[in-house]
Amino acid sequence: MITTDEILDQLEIMFPDAHCELIHKNPFELLVAVVLSAQTTDNAVNKVTPALFESFPDPKTMANADIKDIEDKIKRIGLYRNKARSIQNLSKSLLTSFDGNVPQSMKDLTSLAGVGRKTANVVRSVCFDIPSIAVDTHVERISKRLGLAKVYDSVEVVEQKLKRKIKRERWNKAHHLFIFFGRYFCTARNPQCNNCPFQNICKKEKLEKYKNQNK
DNA sequence: ATCCCGAGGG
DNA sequence: CCCTCTGGAT
Numbered sequence: 001m002i003t004t005d006e007i008l009d010q011l012e013i014m015f016p017d018a019h020c021e022l023i024h025k026n027p028f029e030l031l032v033a034v035v036l037s038a039q040t041t042d043n044a045v046n047k048v049t050p051a052l053f054e055s056f057p058d059p060k061t062m063a064n065a066d067i068k069d070i071e072d073k074i075k076r077i078g079l080y081r082n083k084a085r086s087i088q089n090l091s092k093s094l095l096t097s098f099d100g101n102v103p104q105s106m107k108d109l110t111s112l113a114g115v116g117r118k119t120a121n122v123v124r125s126v127c128f129d130i131p132s133i134a135v136d137t138h139v140e141r142i143s144k145r146l147g148l149a150k151v152y153d154s155v156e157v158v159e160q161k162l163k164r165k166i167k168r169e170r171w172n173k174a175h176h177l178f179i180f181f182g183r184y185f186c187t188a189r190n191p192q193c194n195n196c197p198f199q200n201i202c203k204k205e206k207l208e209k210y211k212n213q214n215k
Numbered sequence: 216a217t218c219c220c221g222a223g224g225g
Numbered sequence: 226c227c228c229t230c231t232g233g234a235t
Contacts, residue, residue, distance in 0.1 A: 022231085038232040044222065045231095078220040082233080116233050136231035155232095179231060188229060189225075 002201060004165045007146060010197050011177040014185065018176040020126045022046065027102035027127040028094070029053055032062075032087050034122045035114045040077045048074050059100050062091035086114025104128050118155070121175075131171040135159045138182030139175065144207050145186060146198060151210040 011018075022037060023046045024030035032052075036045045052073040056062040062070070070084040077083070090112040094100055102123065103109055109120035121134035133139070135155040139162075143149040148165055149158040166174050185192050193199060 020231095034231075035233090037230085039220080039230055040232095041223080041230045043230090076221065078222075078230080079218095079232090080220070082219055086233085114233065118232065122231070134231070137229080138231060175231095183231085 002198075004148065005167070005170075007148075007198070008166070008170055008174055008177060011181055012173075014197075015177055015180040018173070018180040020122075020176065023049055025053075027123065028059060030127055031090070031102050031112075031115070031119075031123050034119045035086055035090065036074060036077060036083055038083070038114075038119075039079060044077045048077060059091040059094040062088060063095055083114065089113035090115065102127065104130065117159075121159075125172045125175060129172070131168050133159050133162045133166070133171050133175055135162070136179075137188075139178045141188060141207075142178045142182045142186055145202050145204050147201055147203050151203065151207045 020030075021042045022030060022033040024033050029049070033042075033045055033049050036049070052070070055073065056065050056070070065088065067084055067088055070088060071080055074080050074083060093112050094102065097111075098108065104124060106117070106120050106124070109115050109123060110117060115123075118134045118136050121132040124130040125132040125134065135143075135158045140149075140155055140158055143158050143162060144151050144153070149161045153161065162174070163171065182188075186196070191204070193202070193204070196202070
């Protein structure tokens, strides 16, 4: 039976430069980019953020902007009304509660508009190098296909199981390895099962059977 | 459980 | 056409 460490070793070989692909120059920009990335490809986010940050480079300008100007800048990605409201309100909170800085604690981060546990984990990991496992659509799917979590586990349970099975010093890298594997190889539709090194342990069929039952 | 919500791929 | 994209708030 393959160990979790061996899975990660294999993924390191396949994706030696797995990293955060959201363009950002500072914690504020990453925070906003991650909020924008909900249910949206990071490629799409990277197309709108340069112009967005040129107009609104910091919490103060973002907080004082006309909401419609923010909406126009991000219209091409989905859920743009909610996201515009979130990043403006989040910017206001950064000014009033955190002296204009992005906080580091889970509690403070998730107090911000549009910031849930997944977004907070990404910011903590990438900006502050705090060991974290952010469970998004890719990490959830990969974890279940590789049998690291049960098909019926919630994202919270998936996070707990990954943290238990993966050495703490590998958490941050493991997250991006799963993202790259899920984004470029073990995709939701038409994954490259033919040349996959994990065929013998894959729970893909089981996961799909479970999902079909519950709809 | 539902809504938000455009763009790109198959 | 249908599915998916680094979810969160109600």
